[in-house]
Amino acid sequence: MENTNDKKQIVFSAIQPSGTITLGNYLGAVKNWVKMQQSGEFDCIYALADLHTITVRQTPSVMRQNIINAYASILACGIDVEKSPFFIQSHNPNHAQMAWVLNCYTQFGELSRMTQFKDKSAKHADNINAGLFTYPSLMAGDILLYQADKVPVGSDQKQHIELTRDIAQRFNSIYGEVFKIPEGFIPKDGARVMSLQNPTAKMSKSDENVNACVLLTDDNDTIMRKFKRAITDSEAHVCYKEGKDGINNLMSIYSSVTGLSFEQIEHDFEGKGYGDFKVAVGEAVINELEPIRKRYEQFVKDKKYITECYTKSDELAFKISRRTMDKVMKKIGFIK
Numbered sequence: 302m303e304n305t306n307d308k309k310q311i312v313f314s315a316i317q318p319s320g321t322i323t324l325g326n327y328l329g330a331v332k333n334w335v336k337m338q339q340s341g342e343f344d345c346i347y348a349l350a351d352l353h354t355i356t357v358r359q360t361p362s363v364m365r366q367n368i369i370n371a372y373a374s375i376l377a378c379g380i381d382v383e384k385s386p387f388f389i390q391s392h393n394p395n396h397a398q399m400a401w402v403l404n405c406y407t408q409f410g411e412l413s414r415m416t417q418f419k420d421k422s423a424k425h426a427d428n429i430n431a432g433l434f435t436y437p438s439l440m441a442g443d444i445l446l447y448q449a450d451k452v453p454v455g456s457d458q459k460q461h462i463e464l465t466r467d468i469a470q471r472f473n474s475i476y477g478e479v480f481k482i483p484e485g486f487i488p489k490d491g492a493r494v495m496s497l498q499n500p501t502a503k504m505s506k507s508d509e510n511v512n513a514c515v516l517l518t519d520d521n522d523t524i525m526r527k528f529k530r531a532i533t534d535s536e537a538h539v540c541y542k543e544g545k546d547g548i549n550n551l552m553s554i555y556s557s558v559t560g561l562s563f564e565q566i567e568h569d570f571e572g573k574g575y576g577d578f579k580v581a582v583g584e585a586v587i588n589e590l591e592p593i594r595k596r597y598e599q600f601v602k603d604k605k606y607i608t609e610c611y612t613k614s615d616e617l618a619f620k621i622s623r624r625t626m627d628k629v630m631k632k633i634g635f636i637k
């Protein structure tokens with residue numbers, strides 16, 4: 302970080318290395334990480350949430366590669382570790398420690414209401430482990446350790462941010478003002494990019510259907526092919542309307558990438574069919590992702606650079622988070 306002594310607001314966010322980063326992750330979250338970092342208005346701290354990833358069973362060799370690939374992808378999106386740390390969560394033991402503490406200030410009923418828990422336990426019915434259930438207290442710890450003001454995420458994380466606020470307020474009401482109460486920062490467009498094959502479900506990097514997600518590493522032909530195959534309806538009129546989930550999703554993606562309003566898009570595609578629109582969305586996304594992919598291909602080969610980036614980020618993140626951790630331990634009654 303450039304300066305930790307000024308009064309800039311603190312931004313914290315994280316992403317799981319649970320697969321290849323998707324267009325949904327980028328438009329919903331990472332694009333804002335970059336904007337917030339580049340604006341110079343905030344002190345930003347970002348992390349690769351690898352501890353969260355083992356709530357779903359991983360193959361060790363694949364997990365190792367996913368971590369490197371995800372790290373390189375985020376650098377390629379424009380995150381600059383000279384400006385702010387981008388660290389690896391498992392390299393900082395304060396996260397696991399804080400998660401345990403916060404588990405003791407989080408209610409079973411609260412965790413039972415989390416929709417992500419319900420979705421993921423339905424999807425992985427053979428492995429409904431305690432970590433999947435307590436995932437939100439680990440996430441709350443991530444945020445609260447850095448005294449974050451703003452948390453840029455997609456809309457699927459709104460419920461977890463609300464719970465983080467509740468946990469922080471509960472802790473503060475017992476021990477005094479220990480934690481800053483954070484707020485979610487959710488984009489207007491792109492906050493919930495839907496699957497291209499099932500537009501009522503979120504685009505997710507752990508989706509098994511390869512045509513459902515656009516990946517940051519997809520080449521231009523693949524991106525275009527995925528958009529051309531995107532599921533739409535039989536109306537063939539480009540307009541945003543309740544029930545037209547496929548077209549609504551393509552319009553949101555197009556709007557998020559080009560900055561055009563829905564009215565403008567409807568006007569521009571008046572009298573044109575879905576085929577033309579899908580090609581336009583494909584081209585706009587290619588323009589956005591191609592430079593990222595090219596940078597990614599450079600970074601991912603450079604293990605030495607990646608290691609340097611996370612090592613110095615890990616050290617900084619440890620130092621910042623330890624201040625909060627020490628304070629929490631002392632307030633609760635642990636001795637030195």
Ligand code: ATP
Binds near residue numbers: 505
């Ligand atoms: P998984 O498939 O393993 O659950 P994920 O793709 O949902 O992973 P996360 O690592 O859990 O991704 O999320 C990283 C960030 O991307 C979060 O801020 C999340 O809100 C955002 N995000 C994830 N999917 C989407 C989406 N489809 N649209 C917009 N934002 C998204």
Ligand code: LTN
Binds near residue numbers: 316440443
């Ligand atoms: N649970 C988040 C990833 C995540 C996160 C965080 C996001 C872990 N820790 C802290 C924001 C702040 C998800 O996107 N599924």
